[in-house]
Amino acid sequence: DAGVTQSPTHLIKTRGQQVTLRCSPKSGHDTVSWYQQALGQGPQFIFQYYEEEERQRGNFPDRFSGHQFPNYSSELNVNALLLGDSALYLCASSFDPQETQYFGPGTRLLVL
Amino acid sequence: GQSLEQPSEVTAVEGAIVQINCTYQTSGFYGLSWYQQHDGGAPTFLSYNALDGLEETGRFSSFLSRSDSYGYLLLQELQMKDSASYFCVLTGGGNKLTFGTGTQLKVEL
Numbered sequence: 001d002a003g004v005t006q007s008p009t010h011l012i013k014t015r016g017q018q019v020t021l022r023c024s025p026k027s028g029h030d031t032v033s034w035y036q037q038a039l040g041q042g043p044q045f046i047f048q049y050y051e052e053e054e055r056q057r058g059n060f061p062d063r064f065s066g067h068q069f070p071n072y073s074s075e076l077n078v079n080a081l082l083l084g085d086s087a088l089y090l091c092a093s094s095f096d097p098q099e100t101q102y103f104g105p106g107t108r109l110l111v112l
Numbered sequence: 113g114q115s116l117e118q119p120s121e122v123t124a125v126e127g128a129i130v131q132i133n134c135t136y137q138t139s140g141f142y143g144l145s146w147y148q149q150h151d152g153g154a155p156t157f158l159s160y161n162a163l164d165g166l167e168e169t170g171r172f173s174s175f176l177s178r179s180d181s182y183g184y185l186l187l188q189e190l191q192m193k194d195s196a197s198y199f200c201v202l203t204g205g206g207n208k209l210t211f212g213t214g215t216q217l218k219v220e221l
Contacts, residue, residue: 042212
């Protein structure tokens with residue numbers, strides 16, 4: 001049984017560009033949450049998707065958007081990249097919005 | 113808002129017992145969790161306290177006191193593989209997780 005998978009593993013972009021990160025939840029899970037983890041910090045909640053809708057959002061600007069597909073996989077899009085967007089982006093899934101979240105290995109984004 | 117404070121670093125010897133403390137400020141939450149993260153890896157769920165008291169899972173135990181806004185993670189029989197970062201995490205409405213600052217545990221021989 002595959003756990004949470006994310007792609008790509010690493011990504012390098014330049015300021016002003018746009019990026020799309022992908023997440024496939026653990027089998028049987030229908031809820032996906034995204035987190036940003038800056039170096040030396042704890043993960044910060046970006047948003048949560050359930051039933052293809054954004055259910056909750058953290059304190060992130062509108063440059064951060066997402067989508068959930070009918071198969072429960074999800075994308076995180078970041079527009080107009082800033083140097084400060086360099087971080088590890090983690091996806092977590094659960095089989096219900098109230099249950100334990102399981103994290104993927106993350107995508108490490110570097111913005112130059 | 114919510115905030116959690118943890119020691120930034122703890123060092124202990126293999127085979128010993130170590131306690132990682134966590135204090136928090138919040139207007140409301142459902143429970144306190146602990147996650148482990150090895151360098152470059154995914155955070156891994158360790159334990160969850162919805163109620164006050166002690167929860168035990170193998171070598172790991174976690175404690176919560178809502179009246180004191182305090183919790184801790186206790187690791188027994190430390191092993192080298194326990195060297196990692198440990199995060200206390202508040203679970204809010206809709207299962208939104210708020211992570212603490214993280215404690216880097218170094219286990220030495």
